[in-house]
Amino acid sequence: MALSELVFHNSERRDRLCRLNQTFLEKMNNNFRATNKLSEVLNENFSCKFQPIAVDKDKTVKENCDIFLEAVKKIQVKIEEIDSRLKEKLEPSCYQEILAMKMPSTETLRKAQAVLEGIAGISLVVFGALKFLGPRLSLIVSPVLGVSACIGSLVLSVLGLGLELVFGAIEKSRLDDAIRKHEKVLEEFGPASDAYHDGIVYVTVKIEIMTSHT
Template sequence: MAEYDFIFPENPKRRQEVNRLHQQLLDCLSDSFQATNKLIEVLNTHLGCRLASIEMQRDGTIKENCDVIIQTMTKIQKEMQKIDEALKDKLEPTLYRKLQDIKERDTEKIAIVQKVISVILGDVTSTTSAVAVKLIASNVTSGIINTLVKVLGQIGASLLGNITVAVISLGLDMIVRAILGAVEKTQLQAAIRSYEAHLVEFKSASQKYHHAITEVINTVKHQIK
């Protein structure tokens, strides 16, 4: 036990908790990268987008990795906005309103989109309309992605933002020094509170995002059968 642990006997336990919460944060980040890449693959294949896949930077900070996802999500939203605006321009107002109506069945929305999607995108696959409906005529690219972007921005701006992703492999004492520069009780407690507060929102937003992407992918699989 280090000398300062005699003054703060709960510090070893707190360091373990910081380590555990840091790993949970990394797991959520990794899941967000994977889900985003799955979405990118669908967009490139079925909506003619040309988005580059992203990779978690192990030598980068939490903030730098959050920024990568945020920037990519912003690009995805812009692509969806272009298609949405084109649909609004090509469809009769009543049909476009049906497309935005959450009470309208997806089958009806797909039929509406099919009327004009080839004019907008040119050669399209049989699943193009279904993917467009799932992403545009829903809250995926507006509500769900906006929420995750907001949470990622808050994490990047917090005291966790400057922590290097790879710090988890350096050992507990190195983690604490890298995060806090010291091992005082108040600093460890502050780190734990920050992790816990952000993880609650991050886990919720990440799960909803991952679920939405899974729905899109399942829609693609269903259309291909």
């Protein structure tokens, strides 16, 4: 193959990799924003102090994945902590009433307030929604770990992908390898991210609707 053909095809490969990288960045940004929204819900209703997280394009993929997973883990721990206290202290009927994602009866609220001091009725509704979301939080972990294992050493920005303008077979090999890794990552990470983001949006919208009617 002539040098001019290699340059042309490598240009196409770089464009392909840039598009894949952009798709990956969009999924990552959506995950971070959704996580921040969830943190806000917990901060407002359960006096948590979760700090917002942001994608840092100057950091590696692994470093960003670690930031995301740490935030998700803290949220999971808090939800599990609240759940354990309610499940342990309340009668099964009261506990199930809270999970129904509707305003609890006066009696259930009174009993819940004995477990979680000062808890508002609407916060119990919010907890029911968060409990419903729980499995979605767990399902994102494995795909993110897969991302970290596959392309963790790469810097997020396109300029950090090591795509120096090296002509010929060396660049072609690098580009093909990077494209293959990105396609492999997005095969699982893409749908998992969509499900994670959509699940949080569904729950937060439902919470907004429920709270507007109280």
